[in-house]
Amino acid sequence: MTLLSVKNLRVTFDTEAGLVEAVRGVSFSLGRERLGIVGESGSGKTMTGRSVLRLIRPPGKITADQMEFDGIDLMRASEKQMRALRGPRIAMVMQDPKYSLNPVMKVGAQLMEGLRQRDRVSKAEARSKAIAALEAVQIRDPERVLEAYPHELSGGMGQRVMIAMMLIPNPDLLIADEPTSALDVTVQAEVLSILDNLVKTRGMGLIFISHDLRLVARFCDRVLVMYKGRVVEELAAKDLLHAKHPYTQGLLNCLPRIGGSRDPLPSLDRNAAWAN
Amino acid sequence: MALIEIDNLSVTFTAQGRQVRAVQNVSLNVNAQESFGLVGESGSGKSTILRAICGLAPISGGSIRINGKAIATPRGKAFSRQVQMVFQDPYASLHPRHTIDRTLSEPLAIHGLPGTDQRITKALTDVGLPTNFRFRYPHQLSGGQRQRVAIARALMLEPEILLLDEPTSALDASVQAETLNLLSRLRAERGLTFLMVSHDLAVIDHMCDRILVMQHGRAVEELSRDALAHAEMKTDYARSLFAASADRMLEG
Numbered sequence: 001m002t003l004l005s006v007k008n009l010r011v012t013f014d015t016e017a018g019l020v021e022a023v024r025g026v027s028f029s030l031g032r033e034r035l036g037i038v039g040e041s042g043s044g045k046t047m048t049g050r051s052v053l054r055l056i057r058p059p060g061k062i063t064a065d066q067m068e069f070d071g072i073d074l075m076r077a078s079e080k081q082m083r084a085l086r087g088p089r090i091a092m093v094m095q096d097p098k099y100s101l102n103p104v105m106k107v108g109a110q111l112m113e114g115l116r117q118r119d120r121v122s123k124a125e126a127r128s129k130a131i132a133a134l135e136a137v138q139i140r141d142p143e144r145v146l147e148a149y150p151h152e153l154s155g156g157m158g159q160r161v162m163i164a165m166m167l168i169p170n171p172d173l174l175i176a177d178e179p180t181s182a183l184d185v186t187v188q189a190e191v192l193s194i195l196d197n198l199v200k201t202r203g204m205g206l207i208f209i210s211h212d213l214r215l216v217a218r219f220c221d222r223v224l225v226m227y228k229g230r231v232v233e234e235l236a237a238k239d240l241l242h243a244k245h246p247y248t249q250g251l252l253n254c255l256p257r258i259g260g261s262r263d264p265l266p267s268l269d270r271n272a273a274w275a276n
Numbered sequence: 277m278a279l280i281e282i283d284n285l286s287v288t289f290t291a292q293g294r295q296v297r298a299v300q301n302v303s304l305n306v307n308a309q310e311s312f313g314l315v316g317e318s319g320s321g322k323s324t325i326l327r328a329i330c331g332l333a334p335i336s337g338g339s340i341r342i343n344g345k346a347i348a349t350p351r352g353k354a355f356s357r358q359v360q361m362v363f364q365d366p367y368a369s370l371h372p373r374h375t376i377d378r379t380l381s382e383p384l385a386i387h388g389l390p391g392t393d394q395r396i397t398k399a400l401t402d403v404g405l406p407t408n409f410r411f412r413y414p415h416q417l418s419g420g421q422r423q424r425v426a427i428a429r430a431l432m433l434e435p436e437i438l439l440l441d442e443p444t445s446a447l448d449a450s451v452q453a454e455t456l457n458l459l460s461r462l463r464a465e466r467g468l469t470f471l472m473v474s475h476d477l478a479v480i481d482h483m484c485d486r487i488l489v490m491q492h493g494r495a496v497e498e499l500s501r502d503a504l505a506h507a508e509m510k511t512d513y514a515r516s517l518f519a520a521s522a523d524r525m526l527e528g
Binding site: 040041154155156184185186187188189211212213250251254255256257258259260262264265266267268 | 318319418419448449450451452453454457460475476478479481483504505516517518520521
């Protein structure tokens with residue numbers, strides 16, 4: 001079943017220097033599966049993720065032939081309808097917990113805010129739900145974390161708090177924008193297995209945005225490779241090692257490997273023609 | 277004799293009456309023109325060792341010798357001629373309101389070195405930046421370009437030793453490759469000695485001859501590059517770090 005379908009998505013910014021097209025005609029569809037979007041910075045992968053939630057501020061403009069989520073036309077939905085979708089149905093985990101959590105509010109209050117305001121549950125119930133959410137992301141001492149301010153948590157903990165927060169309303173689609181780039185390898189593996197588990201047990205759709213092609217390949221079912229606002233290749237994660245497009249191959253080969261050769265790493269060939 | 281000798285180094289921070297032992301009795305030796313890697317998760321004390329060498333963290337025990345001589349406290353001009361550091365985050369380590377020209381010329385002015393003009397042009401060319409970047413501000417550069425400026429700045433005084441604190445972890449995979457290639461090239465051309473910190477075992481493996489794995493402020497295991505490639509680690513922690521490195525899983 002298709003959860004989200006996007007056809008010919010374009011995001012343009014009307015700047016003083018002229019029209020900048022951040023996303024140029026991206027199409028994809030997503031069921032209850034894990035879709036990876038990979039590319040370098042500036043390839044438009046974050047903008048694609050944000051467009052789904054219509055979280056692009058003027059002067060940015062979104063146009064698409066079709067952008068439909070579970071039968072709802074996202075292009076025509078009113079701002080009020082969009083607000084009802086953001087959070088309960090489509091949630092987004094941002095890259096850096098340092099900038100995305102409110103620094104002057106305790107974690108517990110931030111987790112409970114949505115429950116109290118949106119779902120109008122009692123204080124005690126909100127608290128128990130918040131604790132359950134923290135346990136779901138394998139935080140061992142949720143009581144302490146509830147009473148902590150974001151600066152008192154490590155990067156990995158902060159990232160898990162954000163994931164917990166996004167999962168409380170049980171969304172159908174989770175957009176994770178570089179959720180592990182700020183984390184250590186060991187913590188990264190933990191956060192990924194938490195996300196993986198949640199996708200499996202809750203039957204969510206997941207859009208996983210990253211610049212690390214190997215990571216995405218290991219974790220997703222399908223991968224879109226973006227370059228300069230366009231999708232240059234779409235392929236199943238298991239076929240990634242047989243990628244045909246030179247840009248995809250470049251992204252794969254530019255990472256060092258353990259036990260690999262000491263020669264200079266192949267630098268990425270950026271051919272402007274691929275963007276047309 | 278090793279160029280950098282660290283014996284039983286301990287670093288203890290006191291915060292609100294509580295003592296945090298960030299580094300506990302770590303010893304290591306780095307030979308001249310060698311590239312040595314420190315690897316471990318955040319909070320393992322790997323960056324603190326680099327900061328202690330530079331005098332940015334309080335040494336509570338042990339000693340650091342460079343070229344056989346104990347380093348002076350406070351670190352003087354001679355130290356900065358010999359040792360320079362490249363920090364993790366190029367967004368934070370360059371002064372946002374100084375032009376690249378000013379950032380690069382400051383060490384020359386402090387040390388009274390002549391030929392500022394040629395040196396800056398050469399430094400920019402050496403790290404692969406166009407010379408017309410000289411009068412730009414950091415916000416006009418991309419992350420990878422900024423890290424190149426940070427490397428150029430560290431090399432202005434032509435030091436022998438470069439301390440690299442996660443030089444590529446804030447960069448994209450493709451830009452990381454370019455920056456690592458640049459560092460390898462500069463090391464080969466100038467005979468530099470690297471002491472490099474990273475949480476990415478693959479990066480450390482690519483860049484370093486010997487590796488020290490750290491956890492909770494302690495040294496866990498020292499590995500040669502061959503031992504790492506053949507997964508011949510003796511401790512469980514080093515093995516789990518090895519297992520978590522993403523690329524292993526793809527092939528496995």
